Amino acid sequence: MKTIILLGSTGSIGVQTLDVIRAHPEQFRLHALTCGRNIELAAQQIREFKPEFVCVQRKEDEEKLKTMIPGSVKTGYGREGLLEAVEQAEGDTIVNALMGSVGLEPTLRGMKAKKDVALANKETLVTAGHIVTRAAKENNVKLIPIDSEHSAIYQCLEGNSEKEVERLILTASGGSFRDKTRAELEGVTVEDALNHPNWSMGAKITIDSATMMNKGLEVIEARWLFDMPYEMIDVILHKESMIHSMVEYIDGSVLAHLGMPDMKVPIQYALSLPDRLAMPDKKRLNLWEIGTLHFSKPDFERFRCLKIAYEAGRIGGTAPTVLNAANEEAVDAFLNGKIQFLQIETIIEQALESHSVIQNPDLDTIFEVDRMTRRFVQTDMK
Numbered sequence: 001m002k003t004i005i006l007l008g009s010t011g012s013i014g015v016q017t018l019d020v021i022r023a024h025p026e027q028f029r030l031h032a033l034t035c036g037r038n039i040e041l042a043a044q045q046i047r048e049f050k051p052e053f054v055c056v057q058r059k060e061d062e063e064k065l066k067t068m069i070p071g072s073v074k075t076g077y078g079r080e081g082l083l084e085a086v087e088q089a090e091g092d093t094i095v096n097a098l099m100g101s102v103g104l105e106p107t108l109r110g111m112k113a114k115k116d117v118a119l120a121n122k123e124t125l126v127t128a129g130h131i132v133t134r135a136a137k138e139n140n141v142k143l144i145p146i147d148s149e150h151s152a153i154y155q156c157l158e159g160n161s162e163k164e165v166e167r168l169i170l171t172a173s174g175g176s177f178r179d180k181t182r183a184e185l186e187g188v189t190v191e192d193a194l195n196h197p198n199w200s201m202g203a204k205i206t207i208d209s210a211t212m213m214n215k216g217l218e219v220i221e222a223r224w225l226f227d228m229p230y231e232m233i234d235v236i237l238h239k240e241s242m243i244h245s246m247v248e249y250i251d252g253s254v255l256a257h258l259g260m261p262d263m264k265v266p267i268q269y270a271l272s273l274p275d276r277l278a279m280p281d282k283k284r285l286n287l288w289e290i291g292t293l294h295f296s297k298p299d300f301e302r303f304r305c306l307k308i309a310y311e312a313g314r315i316g317g318t319a320p321t322v323l324n325a326a327n328e329e330a331v332d333a334f335l336n337g338k339i340q341f342l343q344i345e346t347i348i349e350q351a352l353e354s355h356s357v358i359q360n361p362d363l364d365t366i367f368e369v370d371r372m373t374r375r376f377v378q379t380d381m382k
Helices: 012-023 039-049 057-065 079-087 100-114 123-138 149-158 205-209 213-225 264-272 304-315 319-335 343-353 363-380
Strands: 002-007 026-033 053-056 073-077 093-096 116-119 144-145 165-172 235-237 242-251 254-258
Touching: 002 012, 002 079, 012 039, 012 093, 012 149, 012 242, 012 264, 026 039, 039 053, 039 057, 039 149, 053 057, 053 079, 057 073, 057 093, 073 079, 079 100, 079 235, 093 100, 093 264, 100 116, 100 319, 100 363, 116 123, 123 144, 123 213, 123 319, 123 363, 144 149, 144 213, 144 242, 144 264, 149 165, 149 242, 149 254, 149 264, 165 213, 165 264, 205 213, 205 319, 205 343, 213 235, 213 304, 264 343, 304 319, 304 343, 319 363, 343 363
Parallel strands: 002 026, 002 093, 026 053, 053 073, 093 116, 116 144, 165 235
Antiparallel strands: 165 242, 242 254
16 A cells, blocks of 8 residues: 655645545555645545644644644644655655645655655746756655646656657647637636636646646656757647647657546556556546547747746756746736736746846755745735
8 A cells, every 4th residue: 555645635636636545545545634724625634534644834724723633633834844744754655736836845855755756746847857856866766747748748658768759749728818819818817817628727727827837837847857858848739638748759659648638647647657547437538529639839929938938948047946936926916916917927027037047056046046036026016
């Protein structure tokens, strides 16, 4: 039986991870979980899955949670509690479903504790890919992608030589506004942006999908996960989201991973690999019912965030850290009604233009650049 440490239990990926554990109690056991402010949902999860350690964001939430769960459960809060969770003696695999750059430090500490990491927190690799991949090698642990696109590539590479790869092809739905022109994006609402046509995801990642920054972050993530240069990573628009990604080989063969849009599939595979487990109530992909699949090249002028992400990735160093921090702050501002949708990309561009890139940064430098970028964006929006 594999024991799981789940970071971010009340978010979309966290809830679906618990669905997988619930469906396979003979395969997985939850040893620890962390959550943010949704204490009521966390308490329900704790009562059902009976973890031995839980961590919340704030001290006052920890005190409230203690009144709602069995007294035998050990609790913690804040950064120290989060790090204590990943260093639990029991626990084979960490599922990092945290949102944002806060996921970086627990990933590294978990690896140091010799635990495999199933990663749904793409910001970890975007901000510090060179450090994280080195840590995985030094500690001889697995870094397993949960993102549907990277899970698809991971599976298409299995049994093949990476030296024979011609390119990686990430598919993109195009998000909520894929059929709109730039002119039609003026004045779109938060509600419009959150109405994703295919996937059920959290608010931040859904906005990232609408700007295509999510795909840009995934390009940078793929560069580190699969040790591929940006020239070998392409993005293709595929509105049905049935093909999750593809790998083209030097002989012209293209392996594609297909399936209905369901995040529980890559989550379950990340936990069970190299084995595959039955998926209760799975949605079958009957291509004759779909009929037609559509593909097109992304317009970098229409999807400027994708272009910006490629540029930041190629520059390297601290540029992706700035990209990620500025995007997080801008998306938060949009969700809270402080800026318009198209201002997200403008804010990111301004943050990158004001930054002097530091190559091969250490962890302290990355954290400092992250803080400075957030301060710059917050000040600029006042």
